[in-house]
Amino acid sequence: QVTLRESGPALVKPTQTLTLTCIFSGFSLTTSGMCVTWVRQPPGRALEWLARIDWDDDKYYSTSLKTRLTISKDTSRNQVVLTVTNVDPVDTATYYCARSRFASGSHWHDYWGQGTLVTVSS
Amino acid sequence: QSVLTQPPSVSAAPGQKITISCSGSSPNIGNNYVSWYQQLPRTAPKLLIHDNNKRPSGIPDRFSGSKSGTSATLGITGLQTGDEADYYCGTWDNSLSAGVFGGGTKVTVL
Secondary structure, eight states, rough: OOOOEOOOEEETTTTTTTTEOOOOSSSSSTSEEEEEEEEEETTOOOOEEEEETTTTOOEEEEETTTEEEEEEEEEETTTTEEEEOOGGGGGGGEEEEEEEEEEEEEEEEEEOOOOOEEOOOO | OOOOOOEEEEOTTTOOEEEEEEEETTTTTGSSSSSEEEEOTSOOOEEEEEETTTTOOOOOOTTTEEEEEEEEEEEEOOOEEEEEEEEEEEETTTTEEEEEEOOOOOOOOO
């Protein structure tokens, strides 16, 4: 079955770089149409789409965070990594990775990890 | 400020039907399919509807989706206490070249 699990530090200091890893199983990121997306949710607030990486290594980023985000994949290890540079307390959120499907205007996230809470504080 | 607009809250009695709207524009809902997610308290989101009106395996037919122009709607019939959750719409935005979500709608079963 498809599973995803996020891992990363629970606490990060302002200005540091946050590195999050999504370890997945049950599908291959080399299969056409497969993608992995990162989504975050500040406490008590709405979901925010962050970045997506596709089977063909295409990458897409939130326009508001584009300069601070980098997404990459290691298909041999079934992992996707998201880095967020120069973090600020407003980056405090639960970060989710999700398996996504994308084709001809169709874009959805069918399996989600449990999320990892990251707090940015000095 | 979310790209997609949803009502903050909707409430109804058990057994009733509710609808949740999701309003967008041409670059997003107008030219792409919409998906819907249910987020129960303290859990990860769960896919309810994709491609405007398709339910994944295991999602009851009490949940339905539709789209018209630049708006989409999630319907829930036979409302149950277990449906109390936050609901989000999502799609792709061609202008942003990024995914977008609505601001979420909190459903309360009275």
